[in-house]
Amino acid sequence: MTYSLAIHGGAGTLLKENMTPEQEAAYHDALARALEAGEAILREGGSAMDAVEAAVCALEDEPLFNAGRGAVYTSEGAQEMDAAVMDGRDRRAGSVAGVFGPKNPVKLARAVMEQTEHVTLIGPNALEIARQAGLEFGDRDYFFTQSRWDALHQTLAMRARGEVSDDPAVRHGTVGAVARDVAGNIAAATSTGGMTAKAPGRVGDTPMIGAGTFADNATCAVSATGHGEVFIRWSAAGEIAARMRHAGEDLATAAEHVVMQDLAPNDGSGGVIAVDGAGNIAMPFNSQGMYRGSVRQGNAPETSIY
Ligand code: ASP
Numbered sequence: 001m002t003y004s005l006a007i008h009g010g011a012g013t014l015l016k017e018n019m020t021p022e023q024e025a026a027y028h029d030a031l032a033r034a035l036e037a038g039e040a041i042l043r044e045g046g047s048a049m050d051a052v053e054a055a056v057c058a059l060e061d062e063p064l065f066n067a068g069r070g071a072v073y074t075s076e077g078a079q080e081m082d083a084a085v086m087d088g089r090d091r092r093a094g095s096v097a098g099v100f101g102p103k104n105p106v107k108l109a110r111a112v113m114e115q116t117e118h119v120t121l122i123g124p125n126a127l128e129i130a131r132q133a134g135l136e137f138g139d140r141d142y143f144f145t146q147s148r149w150d151a152l153h154q155t156l157a158m159r160a161r162g163e164v165s166d167d168p169a170v171r172h173g174t175v176g177a178v179a180r181d182v183a184g185n186i187a188a189a190t191s192t193g194g195m196t197a198k199a200p201g202r203v204g205d206t207p208m209i210g211a212g213t214f215a216d217n218a219t220c221a222v223s224a225t226g227h228g229e230v231f232i233r234w235s236a237a238g239e240i241a242a243r244m245r246h247a248g249e250d251l252a253t254a255a256e257h258v259v260m261q262d263l264a265p266n267d268g269s270g271g272v273i274a275v276d277g278a279g280n281i282a283m284p285f286n287s288q289g290m291y292r293g294s295v296r297q298g299n300a301p302e303t304s305i306y
Helices: 021-043 048-060 105-115 123-132 146-160 228-233 236-247 251-266
Strands: 004-010 081-087 092-099 120-122 175-180 186-192 213-215 220-226 270-276 291-296 302-304
Touching: 004 021, 004 048, 004 220, 004 270, 021 048, 021 175, 021 291, 021 302, 048 081, 048 105, 048 175, 048 186, 048 220, 081 105, 081 213, 092 105, 092 123, 092 213, 105 123, 105 186, 120 123, 175 220, 175 270, 186 213, 186 220, 213 236, 220 228, 220 236, 220 251, 228 236, 228 251, 236 251, 236 270, 251 270, 270 291
Parallel strands: 092 120
Antiparallel strands: 004 175, 004 291, 081 092, 081 186, 175 186, 213 220, 220 270, 291 302
């Protein structure tokens, strides 16, 4: 069996007309590094779960993307991060919502999966699990990026004038990975700062299993990015798996249907990355772009934005 890996850095891409060649190169480099972090594990025969965690950690550490370092700000100027992992072997899952502190919220999601009997934790006890797991913490300076801070103030000023930003790079972003390992197992991981100027306490689709994150060896592993409220209401990730399971659709057809027919007409801008049990990859999106990359064993890695 061969391995496959796909990653995304969110559908909140800079608009094509605003993207400089230097910025474009920086995004491609960051995506390539994250792909390599995950592929290195798969190449050595490691698990899909380890690979998606490593790829997402690399994206969280990268200030260009809205997750971990570089997360967006709430309307009150705080950073509240959501993350999830799911293992396709047995549908075990872990997620956290609204956390601030751990440098890699995806590692905390995995600790919730492996070290508690629960799926989702919030609040002080989620941070306690992070401490018990020995995870590294960062402070406000570590997570700060000027561009996200400026985006918050721009969004609040527009809101005060009764306007809504239609620039996806200002509104949102997320990171994620899906993989199939050489043992044939699949896994998904997603991590986000959510949406710029979101209400304090708002939870998006990312940590909701079946909305922004899903994995089951019998069908597919999915990591989503986009307008979270709509992804939640349409059970986006789980719906792709359901179409495969109940309607016999292949991965590409099922993913395309959900992104284009369910989400797009209902204000659900964004996209998904998905891998099935045979290692096929689908990466449909209905937004102008989606930072993304993929690699299959024996092929060169590829990264794209638009
Ligand atoms: N889906 C994320 C959220 O709603 C944001 C994004 O992917 O752009 O929290």
